[in-house]
Amino acid sequence: MDHKRQTLFIQGNEAIARGALAAGCNFFAGYPITPASEITEIMSRELPRRGGSFIQMEDEIASMGAITGASLAGAKSLTATSGPGFSLMQENIGFASVTEVPCVIVNVMRGGASTGLPTNPGQGDVMQARWGTHGDHPAIVLSTSSVSDCFSLTIKAFNFAERFRTPVILLSDEMVSHTREKIILPGKDEIEILNREKPSVPHEWYIPYEDTEDGVPAMAEFGDSYKYHITGLTHDINGFPTRNPKEVEAFVKRLFRKISNHKEQIQIYENFETEDADIIVIAYGSVARSALRAIKIARKMGIKAGLLKLSTLFPFPKSEVQNAASKAIKLIIPEMNTGQISREVKKAISDCPVEVVKLNRIDGSLITPKEILKYIEEVD
Amino acid sequence: MPYTELIHKYLRHNKKFPHVWCPGCGNGIVLGALIRAFDKMNFDMEKVVLVSGIGCSSRLPVYVDCNTLHTTHGRALTFATGIKFAKPELNVIVIMGDGDATAIGGNHLIHAARRNIDLTAIIINNNIYGMTGGQYSPTTPFGAKAATSAYGNIEHPFNISELVAVAGATYVGRSTAFHAKLIDKLIIQAVEKPGFGVVEVITHCHTQYGRRNNTPTAVEMMKLQQEKAVLIEKAKKMSPDELKGKFTIGTLVDRNLPNYCSEYSRIRRVALTKTDK
Numbered sequence: 001m002d003h004k005r006q007t008l009f010i011q012g013n014e015a016i017a018r019g020a021l022a023a024g025c026n027f028f029a030g031y032p033i034t035p036a037s038e039i040t041e042i043m044s045r046e047l048p049r050r051g052g053s054f055i056q057m058e059d060e061i062a063s064m065g066a067i068t069g070a071s072l073a074g075a076k077s078l079t080a081t082s083g084p085g086f087s088l089m090q091e092n093i094g095f096a097s098v099t100e101v102p103c104v105i106v107n108v109m110r111g112g113a114s115t116g117l118p119t120n121p122g123q124g125d126v127m128q129a130r131w132g133t134h135g136d137h138p139a140i141v142l143s144t145s146s147v148s149d150c151f152s153l154t155i156k157a158f159n160f161a162e163r164f165r166t167p168v169i170l171l172s173d174e175m176v177s178h179t180r181e182k183i184i185l186p187g188k189d190e191i192e193i194l195n196r197e198k199p200s201v202p203h204e205w206y207i208p209y210e211d212t213e214d215g216v217p218a219m220a221e222f223g224d225s226y227k228y229h230i231t232g233l234t235h236d237i238n239g240f241p242t243r244n245p246k247e248v249e250a251f252v253k254r255l256f257r258k259i260s261n262h263k264e265q266i267q268i269y270e271n272f273e274t275e276d277a278d279i280i281v282i283a284y285g286s287v288a289r290s291a292l293r294a295i296k297i298a299r300k301m302g303i304k305a306g307l308l309k310l311s312t313l314f315p316f317p318k319s320e321v322q323n324a325a326s327k328a329i330k331l332i333i334p335e336m337n338t339g340q341i342s343r344e345v346k347k348a349i350s351d352c353p354v355e356v357v358k359l360n361r362i363d364g365s366l367i368t369p370k371e372i373l374k375y376i377e378e379v380d
Numbered sequence: 381m382p383y384t385e386l387i388h389k390y391l392r393h394n395k396k397f398p399h400v401w402c403p404g405c406g407n408g409i410v411l412g413a414l415i416r417a418f419d420k421m422n423f424d425m426e427k428v429v430l431v432s433g434i435g436c437s438s439r440l441p442v443y444v445d446c447n448t449l450h451t452t453h454g455r456a457l458t459f460a461t462g463i464k465f466a467k468p469e470l471n472v473i474v475i476m477g478d479g480d481a482t483a484i485g486g487n488h489l490i491h492a493a494r495r496n497i498d499l500t501a502i503i504i505n506n507n508i509y510g511m512t513g514g515q516y517s518p519t520t521p522f523g524a525k526a527a528t529s530a531y532g533n534i535e536h537p538f539n540i541s542e543l544v545a546v547a548g549a550t551y552v553g554r555s556t557a558f559h560a561k562l563i564d565k566l567i568i569q570a571v572e573k574p575g576f577g578v579v580e581v582i583t584h585c586h587t588q589y590g591r592r593n594n595t596p597t598a599v600e601m602m603k604l605q606q607e608k609a610v611l612i613e614k615a616k617k618m619s620p621d622e623l624k625g626k627f628t629i630g631t632l633v634d635r636n637l638p639n640y641c642s643e644y645s646r647i648r649r650v651a652l653t654k655t656d657k
Contacts, residue, residue, distance in 0.1 A: 027462070027465075027466055029461075029462060045651070048644070048647045048648045048650075048651035048652075049648070049651035049652050049654070051648060053465050053466060053644065055461070055465055055640075057458065057461075058487055058488065058491040059487065061455060061458065062455070062458040062461070062487075062488055062491070063458075064458075065451065065452070065455045065457075065458025065459045065462065065488075066458050066459070066461050066462035066465070067462060068459055068462060069431075069449075069458070069459035069460060069461065069462025069463040069464075069466070070462035070463065070465065070466035071462075071466075072449065072462075072463060073429075073462070073463045073466035073467040073470065074466065074467065075462075075466040075467075077466075091452050091455075092452055092455060095451060095452050221467075222429050222447045222463060222467065222470055223426065223427055223447070223467055223469065223470050227425065227426060227445060227447050227448075228447070228448075229442055229448045229449075229450070230448065230449045230450065231442070231450035232450065232451065232452055233450065240395070240396065240442070241442075
């Protein structure tokens with residue numbers, strides 16, 4: 001990471017790798033998959049020369065296990081994949097979630113279910129990112145829409161992972177990850193880096209899963225001389241398995257509380273000309289770019305259109321969506337899926353009289369500004 | 381050191397007992413061997429990480445007073461790989477059962493051996509899925525009865541030690557629960573050997589396997605271990621006929637191969653000499 005600002009012309013996947021390195025990532029485990037392989041390749045070249053560690057595992061299940069293990073030994077760890085690999089990772093993502101292990105998982109979304117459309121963009125993994133692993137658990141899910149986002153949101157992903165002791169999922173898509181565009185990388189001093197809190201108490205006082213007000217217990221790393229037990233079984237504050245209903249409930253509640261109590265810090269979004277807008281487009285990922293273009297053209301045509309761009313998908317920015325709904329007559333939600341975020345929007349604004357219009361493409365193609373503009377005009 | 385002292389020194393004796401295993405189970409014998417080995421190696425327990433997956437044998441780490449990690453079914457080696465690679469100064473020992481290591485985790489097992497990362501895997505092989513109620517595993521003998529093979533098992537078993545040997549493990553040792561002292565020795569050899577080391581312990585599950593296959597007690601099953609196991613040194617002098625129905629125990633493989641962590645240190649030095657593209 002340079003001390004000075006740098007202007008570059010790079011693709012989204014390279015910006016993700018650079019963002020990870022800037023955030024202090026020193027461990028990567030992954031398995032090749034289109035359209036995420038560039039991240040893996042860059043990390044294989046960059047990590048060893050920085051004293052970090054890269055390992056190509058036998059599959060994505062193993063990759064997720066390895067980054068969790070590395071993080072327990074103190075590393076800042078990353079893996080990158082696409083839909084099929086993301087499916088394989090789910091069980092171990094749940095493990096990292098309940099054992100509260102910081103790590104970052106990048107899913108560069110491709111089109112379709114199953115093997116799908118490996119070289120096309122898609123947004124079909126949004127709800128999988130939220131609910132892919134079994135059982136109730138909180139989730140932090142971010143979404144990138146530009147090369148510049150790829151850099152800054154990867155740093156945010158690491159910061160959230162460290163601050164809240166949780167796996168963080170960063171969703172990119174084939175279009176964002178393979179587009180090359182200009183990016184101004186900030187200097188080292190301009191980047192905020194967060195690191196996990198370590199215990200400072202004597203060993204015998206350390207409570208690895210302490211139910212603190214903040215909800216995020218201090219994390220000892222293996223070798224730090226705090227010997228304790230970690231298990232995917234539901235555990236008590238000392239880390240040992242429990243079936244005591246009171247302890248089980250307290251644990252699950254804290255897991256949710258540590259995210260929900262800090263949701264304002266986590267929810268990242270941007271408003272473009274929404275202040276006086278009658279029509280607000282709510283978009284994320286590469287679609288947000290088409291949406292921005294569409295509202296700009298609409299404004300020139302005299303239509304009061306605005307954009308709410310979501311960078312945090314979960315915890316879902318409910319208040320901000322409600323805010324948009326209270327101002328607008330209609331909301332347009334374009335997505336490259338059958339409407340995964342539109343359902344969250346509808347849930348959030350069930351009390352508002354605003355009309356919600358879905359715009360979906362499920363053919364592996366981008367949603368163009370023209371298509372969104374057509375919807376804006378129709379609504380108008 | 382007398383047993384009581386060992387227990388107080390190495391086990392979470394006042395937190396986690398009684399244990400979950402059935403009376404007569406071989407898992408406790410392996411646990412005993414492990415703490416005797418720790419004591420002989422004079423280990424700093426703060427630098428030891430015990431990793432396991434899911435199953436009866438995977439409950440073993442929780443009883444030991446060190447860094448313990450109870451992971452997902454079959455994946456213990458992947459977590460252990462991350463730990464060891466991120467912090468090579470830690471001693472990482474993985475405890476698995478036959479189902480955990482060779483069915484759901486079979487891919488990770490052969491790749492850990494091939495990669496030759498410096499881990500020790502102790503595989504407790506009781507030929508059955510004990511915890512879930514006695515279903516057949518990849519090491520259940522042909523013809524044997526299990527909860528899912530009431531009419532006899534029609535699959536052929538893995539020989540775990542041979543499997544990891546051909547996959548590239550630098551150290552392979554095999555013992556039985558009956559040959560308890562040998563387990564101590566093999567664990568020490570495997571831990572001290574750089575690279576991927578495996579200790580297979582043939583043990584018994586009289587509760588789930590024995591009662592379905594005419595050997596309903598731990599004693600009967602351990603007698604079979606005594607009869608069928610032949611020390612490798614002795615086996616070398618025996619004819620194939622004499623070895624029929626028997627298996628070898630002792631140090632089966634001990635070889636030197638470059639291991640992942642030290643090779644990666646070399647890669648870091650090489651990478652430093654390369655300039656930006």
